[in-house]
Amino acid sequence: MLPLDPQADIGRRAWVACPSCDDARGCEPCEQRRTCSEHWRYMLSNTGSLLNLQCPSCTHVWVHESGFGATRSLWDRVTSGWSRH
Numbered sequence: 272m273l274p275l276d277p278q279a280d281i282g283r284r285a286w287v288a289c290p291s292c293d294d295a296r297g298c299e300p301c302e303q304r305r306t307c308s309e310h311w312r313y314m315l316s317n318t319g320s321l322l323n324l325q326c327p328s329c330t331h332v333w334v335h336e337s338g339f340g341a342t343r344s345l346w347d348r349v350t351s352g353w354s355r356h
């Protein structure tokens with residue numbers, strides 16, 4: 272297992288399925304693409320629409336293509352769950 276990246280910050284999270292451990296399988300909020308309180312990834316950094324993510328469960332690091340070109344709309348999307356709390 273890798274150590275958590277020093278850039279990992281619980282204030283910057285993304286709700287993306289982990290390609291390594293698949294821990295969200297069978298989880299209701301995840302399958303409905305809602306912001307699950309258990310299954311989320313650290314967003315280490317982003318370059319345009321590419322997100323550098325790390326899974327807190329298995330510490331897998333990967334790059335996710337979010338499909339959003341503009342950082343602003345991407346940020347709105349990944350943080351949209353926060354205001355509900």
Ligand SMILES: [Zn+2]
Binds near residue numbers: 289292293326327328
């Ligand atoms: Zn994982």
Ligand SMILES: [Zn+2]
Binds near residue numbers: 295300308310
């Ligand atoms: Zn979940």
